[in-house]
Amino acid sequence: MIDTYAIWKTLHIISAAILFGTGLGIAFFAWFGYRRSLEIGEIDGLRSVLWLTVVADTCFTAPAVVFQLASGLVLMHLASWSLVSTWSVVTLGLFFLVGFLWIPVVVIQILMSREAHRVASVSELSERFHRRFLMWFVLGVPAFLVVIVIFYLMVAKPLPFLAS
DSSP: OOOHHHHHHHHHHHHHHHHHHHHHHHHHHHHHHHHHHHHHHHHHHHHHHHHHHHOOOOIHHHHHHHHHHHHHHHHHHHTTOOSHHHHHHHHHHHHHHHHHHHHHHHHHHHHHHHHHHOOOOGGGHHHHHHHHHHHHHHHHHHHHHHHHHHHHHHOOHHHHHOOO
16 A cells, blocks of 8 residues: 655655755855865866856755645645644745745855856956855855754644644
């Protein structure tokens, strides 16, 4: 007998792992690629890292985000959970907060990648590029922290949040 809920939950967990892992990998490589490129004055590595950041978000992060929402709603339906329970509202609200933080990050990544491909050297990167990189980081940190809170709510389902 096929357990539909278990299949959806497994796929939901896999997509959460893809989402978190890709985000963490992007953050790691972009941060260290940026720092290293400034340190050694070499633009090619930074170009590659920023281009791959955009590609990874397109191929992995964006589909995982869409699947997270869809599979989460399917799981709530299969478990007969109310969409207006405190837990559901808080969890979905946090999900959309992460999206609110992530969408500007994606735009910033695209703009930084384009600028890195236009210049001949690291020294030609504009002050705007460096401010964008700082904003990318500033938006990314709370997004990651909120995702960890969502993970906790998914796993623990604290009782005060389960009440309608």
